[in-house]
Amino acid sequence: MTRAEKPHLVSLVPAVARPFQGAPAGIASRVAAAIVDMILVVVILLAGYACVAALMFLSHPRSFSFPSPPASVSGSIASFGAMLYLSVSWAATGRTFGDRLLGLRVITRAGGRVHTIRAVLRAMTYVLVPVGLIWVPISRHNRSIQDIVFRTSVVYDWE
């Protein structure tokens, strides 16, 4: 194929990011993205709590008091919310809001998008055992324990 016949692909990646575009992301970026996601989930849960409280107030204004579910219930709801958010984000676009902000993307070892079941299982393990990220700086391929189990990678993707 001559040069003239070759299709001209225009890269959308900024010049500064081209050297490491597609390379496995390190622990700092991933933890930063996780913190952003955590804050976002907390905000969403608080907004949900406020909505529930408002509905309760509207239905029984006189006997209203702020709902105070037991720790196990609120913990379960928070975990479920985080899991739902992570799995939907990974399965739909390959990146959460935190990933987008930090320029990261979750991919399979083959380089494709993570499918729903794998995304759900990965999200569950991240919510239950977030310390799996500790393996990232130790791994030669910057993989967390979850990445090794579910055969995924997190790469820099600034597109």
Added chain:
Amino acid sequence: MHDKRTKRMVAIVANSDDQAPARTEIDGLDLATGLIGLVVDPLARVARPMVHLATPLRHRLDRVLVPLGERGRHDREVLVEHLNEVADLLLPRVVAATLARLDLTQLLRDNVDLDVLATDIIESIDLPEIVRVSSASVSSETVQGVRIQAVEADKAIARVVDRVLLRRTARSPSPIDTEVDESPG
């Protein structure tokens, strides 16, 4: 043998030094200059009267040649002016007539590899970067800064861990690997 000769030469030099009254050092350059002067002086002495003889002749020639040169320069300027007028009058008509008879687009298509030219231009100007820079907002610049800092932190942490684990080879630059080994070392 050599020692005897050396001693004799030292003795001669010593004697000559004693006898010579304050002999000055002679430099090679000075010597050469003196020789040149020796040759040039007679020549100059011969040439000087000839120059004196030629001077009135030169003045006489100047009186003829200078006005001639000035007239020539004036004529040349007038000629150039006329030629410019003619060129201004003719060239646009000639070019217009030529262009009217040529299909420039077809000529370009036939003789220029436009794909290669266009690719070269696009590659050289880095169009996406220009679009990005021109449309980049302050927030996206901030995001880019945060990302860069995160990448730098990633590298720094990886370096420290690699040093602690005494790794000699670099980390894998690609997420797609053929290895199964996930051992830390």
